[in-house]
Amino acid sequence: MNRRNFIKNAGAFAALSNISPSEIFKSAMPDQLKSIRITRTDSNFEREKLIRPFGFKGGFLTELWQAVARLDSENYKGNIGLGTQSVLYGDADLFAAHSETGGNAMMYALTEKALQTAKKVPFTTPVELFDKILPSVISQGKRITGKQDLNLNFIYNAMVSVDNAAWLLYAAENNFKTFDAMIPAPYRKALAHQSDKIAIMYQVPYGMPMEDLKKAAQQGYFVIKIKTGHPGTQAEMLQKDIDKLTQIHNTLKDARTNQTKNGKLIYTLDANARYEKKETLLRYLDHAKKIGAFEQILLIEEPLSEKNDEEVGDVGIRVAGDESVHDEAGAMRRLQQGYGAIVLKGIAKTLSLSMKLAKLAADRNVPCLCADLTVNPILIDWHRNLAGRIAPFPGLGMGLMETNGDMNYRNWAEMIKYNPAAGASWSQARNGVFELSKEFYQRSAGIMEPSAHYQQMFPAV
Template sequence: MNQKNNVTRRDFVQKATLATGAASLGFTNFMKAQGRGVKSKSPLSIDSFKTAFQREPLINSYGFKGGYITRLWQVVSQLQDSSGNKTIGLGVNAPLWSDSKVTSVWGESGGNSAMFNLTCRALQMIEGQSFETPIHMVEDILDEVWAYGTKITNNADLRTTFALNCLTSIDNSAWMLYAKQNNIASFTDLIPDKYKTAFSYRSDKIASIPSISYSTSIADIEKLKDEGYFFIKIKIGAPGSQQVMLEKDMQRMEQIHKIFSTELAKTNPERKIVYYLDANGRYESKGTLKRLLDHCKKIKVLDKIAIVEEPFPESLDVDVSDLGVRIAADESAHTDTDALKRIEMGYTGIALKPMGKTLSMTIKIAKLAHDRNIPCFCTDLTVNPVLVDWNKCIASLLKPFPGQDVGLLETNGGQNYRNWETMIGYHPMGRAPWNQTQNGLFTLGQDFYEESGGVFHELEHYKSLFED
């Protein structure tokens, strides 16, 4: 059963303590830059807030990063300005992904509770404040939010992504409020002018990338092939010691490739199978990863691997330019500064997580990567249907990934949420044509761009969480 918890400024202390213990518009008419004869944009102004969460159960435990999750907290933040404008922003807590050390100490529920507490604290910080843009809001509060997180988790080395993840619903709501305050009605117009060059493409198709975790059954893997999916994400870094992990990963690659080795002659003859491996930092040495890649070459899989994402722990400062495959950064690219460091280490791809590390930070990272000719792609975090379309808005504007003629978007909510069909109903345009996958592709017509994926429509289900 979904759980509901509301926090207003007045009862923050009581509700945040409980959480710690247990846990509209479209995007158009964006103002041009100052100095072009157009009225400058109004700053983001925040008067008050409310926040709530719902726990959504998964069909099965979802395994990655050497651990498992069983449910995902859907966090909802409502912001209001002095004129009475109200907006809803969504986020999904991901403590295992953002900092596995927290969940190893506090467990799944404890990690989620700490995250929600941090969200509440961040909302306190922005109440009654104004910021030039949501990007400036995130920049202004991130350090203090992170510092508060180190205290409540008792983890002095808390990863920055943990704090960013806590800010996602707030950032999402802030962009919506900023849009209302400036009469913005389309996603492409929402992006500030200085960042637009990174989002200048317009895709008519995006690859829908499913995710195969440790616990995905053979029957479900075969179903993916039968449905024509061709760009496949595989969670490597199985639980156990480094040797046990390597052996399990080798076996898993053989198992999966045996299913897909006949290609897609019947279901999707125009496409070839592509693998995308995600280690979530589980490989502790370059030598161990090389052994996996050598095995992939032996079983004739290496040439099908387009991406190896986040293979090493963030603390491992190692050049990856000689591994013979495209190495992409995800969790370690917390900010644009961190992304630059990874690029200098030989990383040649960046996984963007707008709904995991805030849209604001994603915009900055994408611009940095674009300026250095580093391709980006959009990944999921097992988000709800509304946030899938936020991700889609970003993915649709990125250049096609090298070797592909389409953009990339990982989305695995439909594979994992027990109540996915119900959650689709929470999205006003959840059953729009652009949300239907055919042969592993989303088709984006003019309606998608005119509606900005439907993300600006009122979210009645989530609004109802704040009704008395």
């Protein structure tokens, strides 16, 4: 159909459907996107202390740096993106080899390099910008850290604030007012759902007191995310993991919820790639069966080390790929090995990469969930936008996302105030879920509104 006939037919359809021809034309014809050139960049960061050492991947964090990136174009200034740095998540070996501050300093230096690289590259969508600058950022990351086998997750984590700023600049340049409007055409189908609820994955780190966990269940949390992969040798890790699962299950086995069909709480496991062999994982799951916890396990995230290629389709529960899913090829590798879900981390690996992975998963009817990086309140809303738009997770009938900042940041109450959508109904946990209203989708959770706190970190020019 040529353009003239399309417009004629669109007008006829509009008369019957009460939709303007311009809206029909905009949704059906190819996007006309502006070519964007960054004219100025800037960055800053804040150090946020944690309430107690936060353990996973066999290590412990005591603070998280909040990276802030600014991108200007000739037409639009002050587009600010945030990122929470987690060197332990990004590259556990690098984290162990340096002081915590030293690792954070290297990641922040890489963010600055990514900004300088982006300044040289015209783009139409942030996904295009991400693809164009990634090879250079990888090279710079290896040079900054002196680590030739630097994990890609470290690279991605350093790029999050830059990527988010690019999304906001892209939205401004193209006059996109909502998250839905700014989703590029190839990814719209994968992000077309609008769930009215997201189940909250309540995280249980290594040292959490069981009294705290009991209170969480009483408050209505029903998806309990258990951190496995304790520090130590594989044998020591397994024993500690087994002991912890026994302790958790004894605390929660009689708890009930109205959010699941059988009334029982749901467990998810997150090993952060600490298990070197499938055999060790199976021993852990055998113990779960022995104590009656196995039937309550919905999934396990990234149990095996990234280099482990063992088939996992026969372990008896759904296995989700996380750290090893560096790109679409990595996702396909894991799916071929029997993995049955993909973890999206728009707040750790960039929204641009997450859109690609969401599309790959949706095209193959593979469910996704959104896991946290202990991010700040504004980034939680970025992730909530993603979690609300992917298909509901099987067995739950709603989206699934983790958020744990409130239980880990010392300064959480003050950080909430930085969010333009602070106090919004969708940010309040109710009976273990976030309830997503019509306003949530219309307002895009507030992520496109400026934060006075972060804006004042940069000069007005």
